[in-house]
Amino acid sequence: MVIETVHLGKRYGNLQALADLNLSIEPGKVFGFIGPNGAGKSTTMLILSTLLEQSEGEAFVCGYNVRKDPASVRQSVGYMPDFFGVYDNLTAVEYLEFYAGAYKIPASKRRALVGDLLELVNLSHKADAFVDSLSRGMQQRLGLARCLVHDPAVLILDEPASGLDPRARIELREIMKQLREMGKTIIISSHVLPELAELCDDIGVIEKGRLIAYGSVHEVSNRDTGQSRMQLRALRNLDKAGLLLASSPYVHQLTEYMGGYRFYFQGTEQQKAELLQELLDEQVAVVYYGDSKKDLEDVFLAITEGVGME
Amino acid sequence: MSDFLFNPLLVKEMRDRFRSRKTMLILAVYLFVMGGIPMGFLLMDPLKAESLGDNRDLFLISAGIHYAMVCFVAPALTAGAISGERERQTLHILLTTQLSTRTIILSKLITSLAFSTLLLVASMPLYSIVMLYGSVSPEQMAQLVLFLAVNMFFLGSLGLFCSTWIKRTSISTVTTYGIAFFFVVGTGLLFFFIGESLQQTYPEQYVNSNVWSMYELQMLAGTNPIIVLSDILGESFDQSDDITFAPWLFFSCVYVVLSFVLVIWSAYLLKPIRRKWWSWKKRPVRVQ
Numbered sequence: 350m351v352i353e354t355v356h357l358g359k360r361y362g363n364l365q366a367l368a369d370l371n372l373s374i375e376p377g378k379v380f381g382f383i384g385p386n387g388a389g390k391s392t393t394m395l396i397l398s399t400l401l402e403q404s405e406g407e408a409f410v411c412g413y414n415v416r417k418d419p420a421s422v423r424q425s426v427g428y429m430p431d432f433f434g435v436y437d438n439l440t441a442v443e444y445l446e447f448y449a450g451a452y453k454i455p456a457s458k459r460r461a462l463v464g465d466l467l468e469l470v471n472l473s474h475k476a477d478a479f480v481d482s483l484s485r486g487m488q489q490r491l492g493l494a495r496c497l498v499h500d501p502a503v504l505i506l507d508e509p510a511s512g513l514d515p516r517a518r519i520e521l522r523e524i525m526k527q528l529r530e531m532g533k534t535i536i537i538s539s540h541v542l543p544e545l546a547e548l549c550d551d552i553g554v555i556e557k558g559r560l561i562a563y564g565s566v567h568e569v570s571n572r573d574t575g576q577s578r579m580q581l582r583a584l585r586n587l588d589k590a591g592l593l594l595a596s597s598p599y600v601h602q603l604t605e606y607m608g609g610y611r612f613y614f615q616g617t618e619q620q621k622a623e624l625l626q627e628l629l630d631e632q633v634a635v636v637y638y639g640d641s642k643k644d645l646e647d648v649f650l651a652i653t654e655g656v657g658m659e
Numbered sequence: 660m661s662d663f664l665f666n667p668l669l670v671k672e673m674r675d676r677f678r679s680r681k682t683m684l685i686l687a688v689y690l691f692v693m694g695g696i697p698m699g700f701l702l703m704d705p706l707k708a709e710s711l712g713d714n715r716d717l718f719l720i721s722a723g724i725h726y727a728m729v730c731f732v733a734p735a736l737t738a739g740a741i742s743g744e745r746e747r748q749t750l751h752i753l754l755t756t757q758l759s760t761r762t763i764i765l766s767k768l769i770t771s772l773a774f775s776t777l778l779l780v781a782s783m784p785l786y787s788i789v790m791l792y793g794s795v796s797p798e799q800m801a802q803l804v805l806f807l808a809v810n811m812f813f814l815g816s817l818g819l820f821c822s823t824w825i826k827r828t829s830i831s832t833v834t835t836y837g838i839a840f841f842f843v844v845g846t847g848l849l850f851f852f853i854g855e856s857l858q859q860t861y862p863e864q865y866v867n868s869n870v871w872s873m874y875e876l877q878m879l880a881g882t883n884p885i886i887v888l889s890d891i892l893g894e895s896f897d898q899s900d901d902i903t904f905a906p907w908l909f910f911s912c913v914y915v916v917l918s919f920v921l922v923i924w925s926a927y928l929l930k931p932i933r934r935k936w937w938s939w940k941k942r943p944v945r946v947q
Contacts, residue, residue: 436671458829
C-alpha cells in the first residue's frame with residue numbers, strides 16, 4: 350500500500366475532527382475524498398503531508414511513518430493545499446527553481462526539469478511571467494507543477510479545482526489524467542463530485558470526522574440504495590426505448606432528461622448489459638447508456654443524509 | 660556549510676532584501692537620520708580647536724541615536740519573517756520541502772542580520788566626525804560596535820521568535836517591541852527599584868549604599884543595555900559604579916546565549932510535528 354492509515358484520529362480540544370480513519374490506497378490509484386466543509390478531509394491530508402500531528406493512530410506514506418520519519422514522507426509526497434500563496438517577485442521559472450532547490454535537486458538539472466514541468470502543465474508560454482500576474486487557473490497548474498519537482502510517488506491535492514472557471518477545471522482535470530497515466534498515486538478532495546467520479550478509482554465519503562463510505566465509485570454508488578442512476582440518449586426510436594425501459598423490472602423512476610431518459614437501475618452489471626442489448630435489438634440508436642453524471646452527488650446526499658443532524 | 664549558504668531560501672531572501680528600491684530608501688533614511696542629527700549639533704556648536712579632546716557630547720549623542728535606531732530597526736526586520744509567510748499562505752508549502760525548520764529560521768535571521776550589519780557598517784564612517792573631537796579610545800569604539808552587534812542579534816532573534824510563536828504579524832511586532840522594551844527599560848527599572856526597596860526595608864543591613872554592591876543586583880545591572888552602554892561611554896550611573904566585572908562582556912555573553920536559545924526554540928516551534936524524545940525511537944520505521 351502506498352498510503353495506509355490505522356485508526357487515525359485528530360482531536361482539537363473537545364472537538365474530534367477525525368476519528369478512527371482506516372484507509373488503504375494501492376499504488377497508481379486515484380482516491381477521491383468527498384465531504385462537506387469541516388468533515389475532516391483537509392485534516393487527513395495535512396496529517397499525510399506531515400503538517401499536522403495526529404492525536405491517535407498511525408499513518409504511513411510509501412511505508413514511512415508520517416510521525417517518525419517526516420523527511421522521507423516529504424520526499425515521497427507532493428502536497429497542494431486548497432489555498433496557497435505565491436511569492437510575488439518571482440517568475441514562473443524562478444518559482445519552480447526555488448522549490449527544486451528546496452528539494453535539493455542539483456542546480457545543473459533544475460532548468461531542464463522546470464522546462465518539462467511547465468510543458469506538462471501547459472505553461473511554457475508563461476515561463477517568464479511573474480507568478481502573481483497569472484490567473485487563478487494558471488496558478489493552480491503552476492502549483493501542481495510545483496508538487497512534481499521532486500517526482501513524488503504520491504500527490505495530495507486538497508480541492509485543486511476550487512475557485513476555477515469551467516475551462517480551467519477541464520484543463521486541470523486533463524493534467525491529472527496524465528499524472529494518473531504516469532503512475533502517480535493521487536488523493537484528491539473536491540466539491541465538484543462528478544469530476545471525482547470521472548477521475549477516481551476509489552472514493553471515500555467523510556462526514557463529521559468519520560469515514561462513512563469507502564470503495565470504488567461503483568461500489569459506493571450502489572452501497573446504500575443498491576441502485577445506480579443511469580442515463581440514456583438515442584438518435585432514433587426513443588419512444589420504443591421509453592416503452593422498453595418502463596416495462597423493465599430493473600428500472601425505476603423513469604423521467605425524460607435532455608432529449609433522452611434518466612432512471613434508477615436496480616440490478617447487476619450483467620442485467621445492465623442485457624437491457625442495453627434489448628434496446629439495440631429494438632433498433633434504438635443508442636448514443637449514450639451509462640451512469641448519470643450527477644450520480645455521485647446523489648450518492649453523497651443519500652449517504653450523508655441525517656449524519657449532520659446527530 | 661556550502662549547502663546552507665546556497666540554500667534557495669537564503670538566496671531568495673537575500674535577493675528580496677537587497678535588490679529592492681525599498682532597501683535603498685531605508686538605507687538612505689537611516690544614514691540621513693544618523694548623520695543629520697550630529698550634523699545639526701555641529702551647526703549649533705561648531706568645532707573649535709580649543710575644545711578638541713574635551714568634547715564627548717557628540718560621541719554620546721551619536722552612540723545614543725545609533726542604539727535607538729538598532730532598537731527600532733532590528734525587531735522590525737524579523738517580527739514578520741515567519742508570520743508573513745503564514746499570512747501569505749506559503750509557509751505550509753515551505754514546510755513540506757526538504758528545508759529543515761532550522762534552515763528556514765537561520766536563513767531568515769541571517770538575511771535580517773546581514774541588512775542590520777549593512778546599516779551598522781554604512782553608518783560607521785559617521786564616527787569619523789566623532790573622532791575629530793578625540794576623547795574616544797579605539798577600545799571604546801570596539802566595545803560600542805560589539806554592543807550594537809549583540810543587540811542586533813538579540814533583537815533580531817527576539818523578533819523571529821515572536822514571529823514564529825504568534826500567527827499575526829501585527830501582534831508579533833507589538834509583542835516584540837513590548838518584550839524589547841522590558842529588556843531595555845524594564846531590567847534597569849527593576850535594578851533601581853529592587854535596590855532602593857532593599858535599602859529602605861533593611862536600612863541597618865545595607866548601610867552607606869552598599870546594597871548596590873550585591874552580586875545579584877550587579878548581574879541585573881549587567882543585563883540592562885542602557886546601563887551597559889553608559890558604562891561603555893564612560894558615563895556610568897552612581898548605583899552601577901560598584902560593578903566588579905566588565906559589563907560589556909557580561910552583557911554580550913548573556914545576550915548571545917539568550918539569542919541562541921531563542922533561535923533554537925523558534926526552530927522547534929516551527930516544526931509541524933515536534934519530536935517527544937522520551938516517547939519515540941530515533942530510527943525511522945518502514946513498513947511494507
